[in-house]
Structures are given as structure tokens and as C-alpha cells.
Amino acid sequence: MKFEFQNPTHLVFGAGTLAHLGEAVRAYGKHALLVTGGGSVKRNGTFDRAISSLKAYGITFAECPGIEPNPKLSSVITGTGIARHEGCDMVVGLGGGSVMDAAKVIAASVCYQGDPWDMIMHGQENRRVPTQALPVITVPTLAATGSEMNGTAVITNEKTSVKSFVGAKCLYPKVALVDPELTLSVPPDQTAFGICDLITHVTESYFNGIDCTPIQDRFAEGVILTAMEWGPKALSNGLDIEARAQVQWASIVALNGWVQVGTATNYPVHMIEHVLSAHHDIAHGAGLAIVNPAWMRLAAKTRPDRFARFAQRIFGLPAPSGKEEQTAREGIDRLESFLRSTGCPTRLSEVNIGDTMLARYAQDSLHIIHDKDGRLPGRPPMSESDIIELLRSAL
Amino acid sequence: MKFEFQNPTHLVFGAGTLAHLGEAVRAYGKHALLVTGGGSVKRNGTFDRAISSLKAYGITFAECPGIEPNPKLSSVITGTGIARHEGCDMVVGLGGGSVMDAAKVIAASVCYQGDPWDMIMHGQENRRVPTQALPVITVPTLAATGSEMNGTAVITNEKTSVKSFVGAKCLYPKVALVDPELTLSVPPDQTAFGICDLITHVTESYFNGIDCTPIQDRFAEGVILTAMEWGPKALSNGLDIEARAQVQWASIVALNGWVQVGTATNYPVHMIEHVLSAHHDIAHGAGLAIVNPAWMRLAAKTRPDRFARFAQRIFGLPAPSGKEEQTAREGIDRLESFLRSTGCPTRLSEVNIGDTMLARYAQDSLHIIHDKDGRLPGRPPMSESDIIELLRSAL
Numbered sequence: 207m208k209f210e211f212q213n214p215t216h217l218v219f220g221a222g223t224l225a226h227l228g229e230a231v232r233a234y235g236k237h238a239l240l241v242t243g244g245g246s247v248k249r250n251g252t253f254d255r256a257i258s259s260l261k262a263y264g265i266t267f268a269e270c271p272g273i274e275p276n277p278k279l280s281s282v283i284t285g286t287g288i289a290r291h292e293g294c295d296m297v298v299g300l301g302g303g304s305v306m307d308a309a310k311v312i313a314a315s316v317c318y319q320g321d322p323w324d325m326i327m328h329g330q331e332n333r334r335v336p337t338q339a340l341p342v343i344t345v346p347t348l349a350a351t352g353s354e355m356n357g358t359a360v361i362t363n364e365k366t367s368v369k370s371f372v373g374a375k376c377l378y379p380k381v382a383l384v385d386p387e388l389t390l391s392v393p394p395d396q397t398a399f400g401i402c403d404l405i406t407h408v409t410e411s412y413f414n415g416i417d418c419t420p421i422q423d424r425f426a427e428g429v430i431l432t433a434m435e436w437g438p439k440a441l442s443n444g445l446d447i448e449a450r451a452q453v454q455w456a457s458i459v460a461l462n463g464w465v466q467v468g469t470a471t472n473y474p475v476h477m478i479e480h481v482l483s484a485h486h487d488i489a490h491g492a493g494l495a496i497v498n499p500a501w502m503r504l505a506a507k508t509r510p511d512r513f514a515r516f517a518q519r520i521f522g523l524p525a526p527s528g529k530e531e532q533t534a535r536e537g538i539d540r541l542e543s544f545l546r547s548t549g550c551p552t553r554l555s556e557v558n559i560g561d562t563m564l565a566r567y568a569q570d571s572l573h574i575i576h577d578k579d580g581r582l583p584g585r586p587p588m589s590e591s592d593i594i595e596l597l598r599s600a601l
Numbered sequence: 602m603k604f605e606f607q608n609p610t611h612l613v614f615g616a617g618t619l620a621h622l623g624e625a626v627r628a629y630g631k632h633a634l635l636v637t638g639g640g641s642v643k644r645n646g647t648f649d650r651a652i653s654s655l656k657a658y659g660i661t662f663a664e665c666p667g668i669e670p671n672p673k674l675s676s677v678i679t680g681t682g683i684a685r686h687e688g689c690d691m692v693v694g695l696g697g698g699s700v701m702d703a704a705k706v707i708a709a710s711v712c713y714q715g716d717p718w719d720m721i722m723h724g725q726e727n728r729r730v731p732t733q734a735l736p737v738i739t740v741p742t743l744a745a746t747g748s749e750m751n752g753t754a755v756i757t758n759e760k761t762s763v764k765s766f767v768g769a770k771c772l773y774p775k776v777a778l779v780d781p782e783l784t785l786s787v788p789p790d791q792t793a794f795g796i797c798d799l800i801t802h803v804t805e806s807y808f809n810g811i812d813c814t815p816i817q818d819r820f821a822e823g824v825i826l827t828a829m830e831w832g833p834k835a836l837s838n839g840l841d842i843e844a845r846a847q848v849q850w851a852s853i854v855a856l857n858g859w860v861q862v863g864t865a866t867n868y869p870v871h872m873i874e875h876v877l878s879a880h881h882d883i884a885h886g887a888g889l890a891i892v893n894p895a896w897m898r899l900a901a902k903t904r905p906d907r908f909a910r911f912a913q914r915i916f917g918l919p920a921p922s923g924k925e926e927q928t929a930r931e932g933i934d935r936l937e938s939f940l941r942s943t944g945c946p947t948r949l950s951e952v953n954i955g956d957t958m959l960a961r962y963a964q965d966s967l968h969i970i971h972d973k974d975g976r977l978p979g980r981p982p983m984s985e986s987d988i989i990e991l992l993r994s995a996l
Binding site: 208210211213214215216220221222421423429432459468 | 602610615616830851
């Protein structure tokens with residue numbers, strides 16, 4: 207293992223912490239751009255409580271509402287314009303992963319004179335990784351992406367149907383204020399997609415990281431086991447604040463770097479899913495529930511030992527020597543069954559995606575990122591035909 | 602769970618990273634106070650390699666050598682004087698936990714006009730938690746305390762034989778440069794004490810934290826399992842760089858906050874051990890190997906379920922309902938056997954401590970910290986007679 211790690215975000219976690227938003231952010235600015243989504247935060251009172259806390263500390267704000275799921279580049283550009291025109295000195299993202307991601311890219315775009323798309327990974331040679339951004343504050347209303355405590359964001363260029371990511375030191379939020387009460391009203395389907403999203407963050411590095419990272423393996427297993435224990439409780443009773451808190455904490459830890467640290471991982475499942483949700487109006491977590499088991503079945507052929515151990519440690523399956531392939535398959539089946547039990551789709555047909563564009567999806571994912579041999583990085587690296595085969599198996 | 606978390610330290614981890622010391626720290630100062638211990642870093646060439654890397658980036662240094670195990674307040678005062686006289690603008694701790702802890706307190710003392718002991722927790726009303734410090738850089742040569750990536754330090758007031766701690770935001774190192782190659786020459790006894798130290802950091806929060814922290818539990822178990830898997834490899838072949846790296850990584854994670862986060866834990870075993878090593882010349886890890894199993898047996902009486910689960914998850918013991926006390930005892934016996942197998946003492950008589958001062962040890966630990974009922978905080982809180990009973994059971 208050889209790596210560097212730093213996550214400077216100040217995490218404030220707990221039921222009722224929304225009331226402390228103003229206090230938590232006052233060191234970072236006086237006039238915030240308040241980025242929100244489709245309006246649920248206004249309907250359920252979260253917005254009013256947030257601005258009330260800001261006002262109590264003399265913090266004023268301008269609004270950037272209406273960030274859509276799979277946030278669009280045009281929304282980032284709009285938000286950047288508002289922040290500049292209003293002279294905002296920090297950006298508060300109050301919403302789900304899309305809102306927080308848009309808030310991050312807006313914060314960087316305000317400090318950058320070119321096209322914000324320059325920052326986003328999409329295969330170009332001269333990408334401009336941002337080095338400056340307004341202070342970002344995240345207040346998640348969904349337990350899913352982990353965006354509240356990391357330095358990455360995912361944006362969709364709606365003109366080209368390319369959905370891709372940016373990761374930079376300056377994008378780490380100064381404060382992540384995480385109040386699980388804000389997730390009590392999240393409907394079951396979105397709750398399930400969030401659980402799938404966080405599990406997939408962890409399986410990516412578990413299966414695509416380097417060998418011999420035993421602590422990271424244990425951490426990953428701990429996140430999955432906790433999500434599988436507490437996720438169903440949050441689904442069966444959305445008002446169970448303890449279950450909501452555990453799921454949200456799991457979602458943070460799943461992608462704040464503590465599990466991935468030192469694994470030098472790739473995210474092939476995410477890369478493929480991003481293409482699906484760039485072309486189709488599906489939730490990211492739903493797409494992952496379809497792609498991940500299919501990817502695992504393909505990858506398990508090349509590393510049955512690793513997948514057998516997953517089956518053993520997560521599902522307590524016996525793992526007799528010489529039967530690794532069978533054990534691996536059983537573990538993947540169990541994970542897929544779990545996802546189905548939460549209400550996630552696990553086949554493309556369930557989200558009305560057919561076989562007509564499989565080659566396009568494969569090409570698009572390779573356009574975003576590929577190794578020197580033109581393959582999607584991961585274990586194993588995947589060629590265009592590998593990706594098509596994977597997607598065909600999930601039809 | 603309701604908590605705040607922030608660990609801003611930039612971790613640079615990996616074999617060979619010492620060569621990058623100058624590059625990693627150049628942003629923080631130009632003239633370092635280089636704090637070291639008994640001289641092993643000079644004998645084995647580590648010192649020369651460190652200063653060579655500093656020089657390559659134009660960084661000069663003044664020396665503060667000779668920090669002893671269980672670092673003394675007088676050494677902190679001496680180091681503070683050197684740093685002031687030399688006009689140092691950062692402090693580099695190159696050594697074990699004692700050296701790094703001394704470096705932290707020196708860095709804060711330079712910015713404080715009073716007695717450095719004011720900062721240290723020892724029961725007084727008007728303690729001055731430091732708010733300012735020179736930038737601290739840690740370069741550990743031992744895998745044990747985890748001091749390289751946290752904001753705490755332990756210092757001994759040799760005049761009063763009080764050994765206690767300070768924790769503050771300003772004490773977090775700016776950079777922790779962790780090169781497992783530097784631990785290849787650590788002798789077996791110190792290696793074993795380090796393994797015991799890191800395991801005890803994790804058992805403290807596992808058993809003394811609040812209820813319902815499932816992810817933190819899994820993380821703690823992961824650290825212990827990894828230390829028990831890789832520790833013996835590092836002991837049987839000190840030159841096994843992979844084993845050294847895994848043990849060192851475990852020691853960092855054991856106390857950088859990722860396991861303790863949200864648990865609101867106390868550290869009763871550490872509090873009691875600190876008193877022993879303040880009065881007697883014993884290694885901290887050796888003292889922990891004696892106190893921790895004895896403490897666990899006492900605490901298991903009040904919470905057998907919790908200790909039975911430890912036995913089950915760490916040692917794979919069956920945990921039949923209704924037999925929790927027996928399972929708990931077996932788990933503690935297994936941990937003690939493991940510690941003995943690494944060469945740690947597990948009885949006070951092995952380190953020549955008798956029963957003549959048991960009441961004094963108990964009183965001293967309560968002097969450092971106690972709850973409103975005069976008991977040592979933990980689960981369970983312990984009175985003076987509880988602590989005496991515990992120590993007597995370890996004679």
C-alpha cells in the first residue's frame with residue numbers, strides 16, 4: 207500500500223442539527239448561494255428551518271432552486287451566474303446528491319472563467335481540475351451518494367448525454383451538516399436506491415482495489431452488513447430515526463474515503479451506470495442495482511476466490527475449498543435478492559431499457575475513461591464487447 | 602448518535618516515503634525544530650535521510666534530541682526554549698509516540714506564555730486547552746500510539762509523577778508521513794507492545810462507547826482482526842515489510858478517530874495504565890497488556906452480552922443464548938493468550954509491580970479524571986475500590 211489521504215470536512219452529525227446550520231457555517235461566509243432541488247425542502251419545512259438558522263447568525267442568501275436529478279451542466283451555469291451576480295461568498299447545497307454535486311461544481315465555476323464542463327472527466331486531454339472554489343456547505347436530505355463528505359461531484363452534459371465526474375481537493379465541503387431527521391420523509395423507492403448506492407460504493411473498491419488491503423476489506427464488509435441490517439428497518443418504518451441515522455452514517459462512510467483509502471480503486475459499475483442514467487430517466491441507485499450484480503457475475507469468473515470470500519463474510523456462506531465459483535455465485539445471488547427485497551429493479555427491462563443501444567452505452571462509458579488498451583479500468587478491465595455482454599446479461 | 606468529527610491531517614503512507622519529507626512539509630515552514638528520541642534514528646540512518654530530504658527543499662532545522670519514553674514535562678520545556686531561541690516555524694517529530702507527543706506539546710507551548718502543564722488534563726478547574734500551535738509534522742518510527750494522525754498527546758510531570766493527556770484541534774499534525782520501512786528495525790518486544798497498544802485503543806471505545814454504533818463496532822473488529830493476523834507475521838519476521846505496513850496502518854486507524862467517531866468513549870484502561878507507567882519504568886503497551894484483560898473481566902460482569910459478542914466476532918466462538926458470561930470469559934482468555942503469545946506481560950508481577958501502592962494508583966487515576974460521583978468514567982464507572990480490585994486481580 208502506498209497512498210495519500212486527506213479529508214478535511216468538518217462533519218456535524220445528528221438528529222436536530224439543522225438548527226445549528228448558521229452557527230456551523232458562519233466562519234465561511236456572509237451571503238450564501240442556497241442550492242436546492244425540486245421543492246420538497248420547501249413543502250416539508252426544511253428550507254424555512256435552514257434559512258431561519260442562517261438568519262439567526264446574520265447570514266443572507268440568494269436562491270438557486272430546481273436542480274434536477276442527474277444535475278445538468280446548464281443548471282450549474284445558471285447557478286454560477288446567480289452566485290456571481292449576487293456576490294455570494296459560499297455555497298450551501300440543501301438536498302440530495304444531485305443538489306450537493308451541483309453546489310460543488312457551482313462553487314468551483316464561480317472561481318473559473320471557462321466552461322465548467324472543462325473540469326469534468328470525459329476523456330479529453332486538457333482537463334482543468336479545479337484548484338479554487340467558494341466554501342461549500344452540504345446539508346443532505348437523502349442517504350445515498352455520500353457527496354456530503356467527499357470532494358467529488360457528478361454532472362450531466364445534456365447536450366451530449368455525457369454524465370461524468372470531477373474530483374478535487376477544493377471541492378471538499380467545509381462543513382457537512384447531516385441531520386437524519388431530514389430523511390424521515392424520503393419515500394421507500396428513493397430509500398432503497400440510496401441503500402443500493404452506498405453498498406455499491408463499497409463493493410466497487412472491495413472488488414476493484416489492489417490486493418492486500420485487509421483493514422479496508424473489513425471496513426467495507428462492516429458498511430455492507432450495517433446497511434443490510436438497518437436498511438430494511440428504515441424501509442419498513444420510514445419514521446424510525448435510529449434506522450435512518452444508521453443508514454445515513456453508512457452512506458457517508460461508504461464514500462468519504464475511509465473504505466477506499468489506499469485501494470487505488472476504479473469504479474466500473476458507476477461508469478456504466480452513469481451512461482444509462484445519462485440516456486434514460488432512471489435513478490442512479492436503481493441503475494446500480496441492475497448493473498452491479500451483472501458486473502459481479504462477470505468479474506467473479508476471473509476472481510472466484512475474492513467473491514467467495516465476500517459470500518462467506520457477508521452472508522455467512524460456507525466456502526469449501528475448490529467450490530469457490532459456486533460460493534461466489536451464491537453470494538451474488540444473495541446480494542441481488544437483498545436488492546430485490548428492498549424494491550430495487552435488477553433487470554434493464556424493469557426500467558424500460560432494451561437492447562437497441564447496448565453498443566452506444568459501452569462506447570460512451572469508454573469515452574469517459576479507458577486504459578491504454580482502450581478498456582474500461584477495473585478488475586477485470588472491460589472491452590466494448592465485455593460491457594455489451596454484461597448489459598445483455600442484465601436485460 | 603450525535604457527534605462532530607474532523608481530522609484534517611494529510612496522511613502520506615508507504616514504504617520509501619521518507620524521501621519525500623521535504624516536499625511534503627515545505628508549505629508549512631522553513632526552519633524546523635526536529636524532535637527525536639534516544640538516538641536510534643541517528644544510528645540507523647533515518648535521521649540523515651530525513652534531513653537530506655529537508656535540505657533538498659531548503660528547509661533548515663534545529664535539534665531537540667533525547668525525548669525519553671513517557672516524555673517528561675521538562676523535555677517539553679527544553680524543546681520549547683530551543684524552538685523559541687532558534688525561531689523555528691514548525692515542529693517535526695521523528696520517532697515513536699513519545700517523540701510525536703512531545704513535538705505536539707512543544708508546538709503549542711511555543712505559542713503559549715504560561716506553564717505547558719496548564720494544557721494537560723489533571724483534574725484542575727482552569728485548564729487551558731491550547732488553541733494555537735506551530736505546524737506539527739509527524740514521522741513515526743514505531744507502530745503503536747497512532748499519535749501521527751490525531752490531535753492528542755500524553756506527557757508526564759516528573760515532579761508529581763502525573764502522566765496525562767491533552768487533546769486539541771491545533772495539535773492535529775499538518776502532515777503525517779508514515780514510512781513502514783522505518784519500523785523494520787523495531788525489536789520484538791516493542792513491536793508486541795505496539796500491537797497491544799493499538800488493540801487496546803480499539804477495545805476502549807468498543808466497550809466504553811455508547812450503545813448502537815454498529816459501523817464503529819465493525820470497524821473496531823476489523824482493526825483487531827487485522828492486528829491479530831498481521832502482528833504475528835511482523836513478530837516472526839521483522840523485515841516483512843508488508844506485515845510492518847499492515848500493523849502500522851492498523852495502529853493509525855485505531856486512533857485517528859475513524860473507530861471512535863460518535864462513540865463518546867472514555868479510556869479507563871489507559872487512565873489506569875498511565876498511572877502505572879508514571880510511577881514505574883514500564884512501556885505503555887506492556888502496562889496495557891496487564892490492565893486490559895483484567896479490566897475486561899471486571900467489566901464483563903456488568904455487560905456479558907457485549908463481551909460475548911466480542912468473543913463471537915473476534916474469535917469465532919459459539920455464543921449460545923444464556924451462556925453469555927461463559928462466552929465472554931472465553932473471549933477474554935483468548936485475547937490474553939494472544940497477548941502472551943506476542944511476548945507481552947499480562948501480570949503486574951512480571952514487571953515487578955507489587956501490591957504496596959494499589960490505593961495510590963487508584964487515587965492518582967481518579968485525580969486525573971472522575972465523574973460527579975468521584976468515579977473513573979467508563980462502562981462501568983469505577984470507584985477507588987473497584988480500581989484496587991482490578992489491579993489486585995492482575996498481580
